[in-house]
Amino acid sequence: MKQILIFGFLAFGLFYSASAQEVLTKTNGGASWETPSDDNGIYSGSGTVPSSVNVSVTDNITFDLNTFYIDATSDEVGIVKTSPVSTLDVNGSESFVTRTLLSGTHTLGSSDYTLLLLTSNSKTVNLPSAANCAGRVYRILNRGGGTTFSLGAGSLYLNTSGLNQNTIPANSVLEIQSIGGVWVQINNY
Secondary structure, three states, X not given: OEEEEEOOEEEEEEEEOOOOOOEEEEEOOEEEEEOOOXXXXXXXXXXXXXXXXXXXXXXXXXXXXXXXXEEOOOOEEEEOOOOOOOOEEEOOOOOXXXXXXXXXXXXXXXXXXXXEEOOOOOEEEEOOOHHHOOOOEEEEEEOOOOOOEXXXXXXXXXXXOOOEEOEEOOOEEEEEEEOOOOEEEOOOO
């Protein structure tokens, strides 16, 4: 009989005769010892980690050779790159969501990036609190028939001259980024 010990304490007086490579699993509320079909314990095979379980890995992680790579030493992530040289190193093109607002109101959120304003119809764009999304970037393209649009109440950004603005100029692209407490314009075109 093997005694199951956790940090040197007898765990609930349980006794079990376990064979090599068996792992304790919990399925549908019950625990049982199982032998994985590939004898690789918990490190191989397929399955789902329950939402209440935290997984901590201290070494590098590679998915599908070089599709996604996490360098645990430098705390850098590579996408289609196994030797990242920046916090996020992407070896390929990127894709960002684009939304079109023809009329009405849109409040920019965490799933927005580019917003197209393509008609002269009345529309309002609201910015979220800059304090709640430090680092986030939005790109707003105003091709609304020569119309300058105002941002919603309380939505301000600092332009490249450092002045508070609440408009999106006609025929322009406005890129803004939250620097923690305020939105700032980061482009000049």
